[in-house]
Amino acid sequence: xxLGLNLSFAVxxxxxxxxxxxxxxxxxxxxxxxxxxxxxxxWWPEEQRDALAKEYxxxxxxxxxxxxxxxxxxxxYTYAHLLAPTEIQRELAFTFFKRAIDLTIxxxxxxxxxxxxxxxxxxxxxxxxxxxxxxxxxxxLRKLAEYGKEKGLKxxxxxxxxxxxxxxxxxxxxxxxxxxxxxxxxxxxxxIDWGHALFKPLLKEEADMTLWLKECGPYVGSIHLQQTxxxxxxxxxxxxxxxxxxxxxxxxxxxxGMDNIIQYLEVVTAFESSDEEVYEGMxxxxxxxxxxxxx
Numbered sequence: 001x002x003l004g005l006n007l008s009f010a011v012x013x014x015x016x017x018x019x020x021x022x023x024x025x026x027x028x029x030x031x032x033x034x035x036x037x038x039x040x041x042x043w044w045p046e047e048q049r050d051a052l053a054k055e056y057x058x059x060x061x062x063x064x065x066x067x068x069x070x071x072x073x074x075x076x077y078t079y080a081h082l083l084a085p086t087e088i089q090r091e092l093a094f095t096f097f098k099r100a101i102d103l104t105i106x107x108x109x110x111x112x113x114x115x116x117x118x119x120x121x122x123x124x125x126x127x128x129x130x131x132x133x134x135x136x137x138x139x140x141l142r143k144l145a146e147y148g149k150e151k152g153l154k155x156x157x158x159x160x161x162x163x164x165x166x167x168x169x170x171x172x173x174x175x176x177x178x179x180x181x182x183x184x185x186x187x188x189x190x191x192i193d194w195g196h197a198l199f200k201p202l203l204k205e206e207a208d209m210t211l212w213l214k215e216c217g218p219y220v221g222s223i224h225l226q227q228t229x230x231x232x233x234x235x236x237x238x239x240x241x242x243x244x245x246x247x248x249x250x251x252x253x254x255x256x257g258m259d260n261i262i263q264y265l266e267v268v269t270a271f272e273s274s275d276e277e278v279y280e281g282m283x284x285x286x287x288x289x290x291x292x293x294x295x
Contacts, residue, residue, distance in 0.1 A: 001249075001250070001253050001258070001259050001261075001263060001293060001295050002032060002260070002261075002262045002263070002295060003030065003225075003262075003263060003265065003286075003289055003290065003293060003295045004030055004031075004032035004033060004034065004068065004262045004263065004264040004265070005024060005028060005030045005032070005033050005034070005264055005265050005286070006033070006034040006036060006071065006224065006264045006265065006266035006267075007020070007024075007033055007034065007035055007036050007039060008036045008038065008073055008074070008235075008266055008267060008268050009237075009267045009268075009269060009278060009282055010039065011036065011038045011039060011073070011074075012271065013275050013278060015039065017055045017056045017058070017059035017060070018059045018062075020056075020059070021056075021059040021060045021062065021063040021065055022063055024060075024063070024065050025063040025064065025065050026063075027283055027286075028282065028283070028286040029286060029290055030065065030286070031064065031065055031066060032065070032066050032068050032262050032264070033060070033065055033066070033067055033068065033264070034067075034068060034069045034070070034071045034113070034222075034264050034266075035056065035067050035069070035070045035071065035107055035109065036070075036071055036072075036073040037070060037071065037072055037073045037075065037076050037100060037103070038073030038074055038075055038076075039056075039073075040052050040053055040056070040103060040107075041075065042096060042097075042099035042100040042102070042103045043096060043099060046102070049103060049106070050102075050103075050106040053103055053106040053107040054106065054107075056107055057106070057107050057108040061108070067107055067108055067109045068109060068110065068111060068222075068262065069104070069109050069110070069111035069112065069113050069157065069222070070100060070103055070104040070107060070109050070111075070112055070113070071112075071113045071114065071157075071159075071191075072100070072113065072114030072115060072159070074268065076096075076114065077115060079093065079096075079117065080093075080117045080118050080119070080120070081093035081096070081097075081114075081115075081116060081117025081118075082094070082097075082116045082117045082136070082137045082140045082141070083116060083117035083118055083119045083123075083133050083137055083165075083166065083167065084117060085119075085120050085123055090136065090140065093117060093140075094140050094143070094144065097112075097114065097144055098144065098147050100112055100114065101144070101147060101148050101151055101153055102151065104153060105151050105152055105153065110153065110154040110155065111153070111154060111155045111156070111157055111221070111222075112148065112153060112155075112156055112157070113156065113157030113158070113159060113191050113221075113222065114157075114158070114159065115158070115159045115161050115166060116137055116141070116158055116166070116167060117137070117166065118163065118165045118166045119133060119165045119166070120165075121165075124164065124165040134167055137167060138177075138180055138181060141156070141158070141181060141184070141188060142181070142184050142185075144156060145184035145185040145186045145188055146184075146185040148185070148186050149185040149186045153186060154186060154187075155186060155187045155188070155189055155221055156186065156187075156188045156189070157188075157189050157190065157191040157221045157222055158177070158188060158189070158190060158191065159190075159191040159192075159193060159196075159224070160174045160190060160191070160192055160193070160196055160197070160212075161193075161196055162195075162196040162199035162202050162203070162233055163202070164202060168190075169202065170202075170203060170206055171206055171211055171212045171215035171216060172215065174190055174192075174212075174215070174216050174219075175215050175216050175219065178190060178216065178218075178219035187221075189219050189220065189221030189222075190216055190219045190220050190221060191220075191221060191222045191223065191224060192209075192212055192213065192216065192220055192223055192224070193223070193224035193226065193233075193266070194209060194223070194224065194225055194226055194228070194244055194249075195224070195226045195227075195228035195233050195234060195235060195244075196224075196233060197209045197212045198228060198230045198243065198244070199230060199231075199232075199233065200230045200231065201231065207230060209248075209252045210252050210255060210256060213252065213256035213258055214256055217256060217257065217258075220258065220261055221261070222261060222262055222263075222264065223258070223261055223262070223263040223264070224263070224264055224265075224266040225244075225249070225263045225264065225265045225266065225289075226244070226265070226266055226267065227240050227242040227244055228242050228243065228244060229242050229243060230242075230243050235266055235267055235268035236267070237265075237267045237281040237282060237284075237285040238284075238285040238288055238289060239281045239284050239285060246288075246289065246292035246293050249263070249293060250293060250294075265285065265286070265289065267281070267282065267285070269281075
C-alpha cells in the first residue's frame with residue numbers, strides 16, 4: 001500500500017510552503033499529499049490565490065513530493081453546498097467548486113475532492129425532498145465534471161460522510177450514487193474515510209471497512225486514514241488509543257485489493273493543542289505507520 005498525507009494538520013501552524021514541503025518529505029517520509037482548502041480558500045481573489053498556489057506547487061516539486069489532489073477542509077464542510085435548500089445557495093456552491101477546480105489546476109494537482117454538502121432538518125426527513133435534492137446534486141456534479149474536463153482535471157473524488165443528512169453515507173448509497181454518475185465527462189470516484197466507514201451509531205452492522213471496499217471497490221479513488229473510537233468522527237493521530245490497528249489496515253487492504261489506492265492520513269487537531277504537541281504526534285504517527293505497514 002501507499003501511505004500519503006492530508007495537510008489538515010498544518011492549518012494555522014505551518015503555512016510556509018518550503019518548510020511544510022520539507023517537513024512532509026524529510027520528517028514524515030511521504031511522497032504524496034492532499035492539499036486542504038483550509039490552507040488556500042478557493043474563494044480568494046484569483047490573482048493572489050494562484051500566486052500562493054504556485055508557491056506551494058514549486059516548494060513541493062522541489063522536495064519531490066507530489067500534490068495529488070486538493071480537498072475540502074473544515075471551513076468548506078460547514079456549508080450545505082449542493083444539498084442546500086435554495087437554488088441561490090446551490091448555485092453559489094457550484095461556483096465555489098468550479099473555483100476549487102481552478103485552484104487544483106493552479107497548484108499542479110489532477111484531482112479535486114470534497115463532501116458534496118448537507119440537507120436541512122426538514123429536507124432530510126422528507127423522502128420526496130431527499131430524492132429531489134439527490135437528483136439536483138447529481139446534475140450539478142455532472143456539470144462540474146464537464147468544467148473539470150475543460151480545465152484539464154482528471155478526476156473528482158466525493159467523500160462519503162457519516163451523516164444521514166448527506167450523500168453518500170453508507171456502502172449501498174455510495175455505490176448507487178457512483179452508478180448514477182457513470183458516464184460523466186471525467187470520472188467521479190469515491191473517497192472512503194476509515195473513521196466514517198466505522199461510525200457505529202449510524203451504520204451499525206455496516207460499520208465494516210471490508211464491506212465498504214468490497215461494495216464500492218470499482219469506484220474507490222482514494223482513502224482517508226485516521227484513528228477513531230467508532231463513536232464520533234475523531235480524526236486522531238495514532239498516538240491515541242482507538243479501534244484501527246496496522247494489522248486491520250493491512251488485512252482489509254489486501255483482502256479488498258486496494259494496495260494501489262493511496263491512503264492519506266488525515267489528522268484534525270484541536271486549535272488549543274500546542275504546535276509542539278501536534279508535531280510530535282504527527283512524527284510518532286508517521287514513523288509508526290511506515291514501520292508497521294511496511295510502506
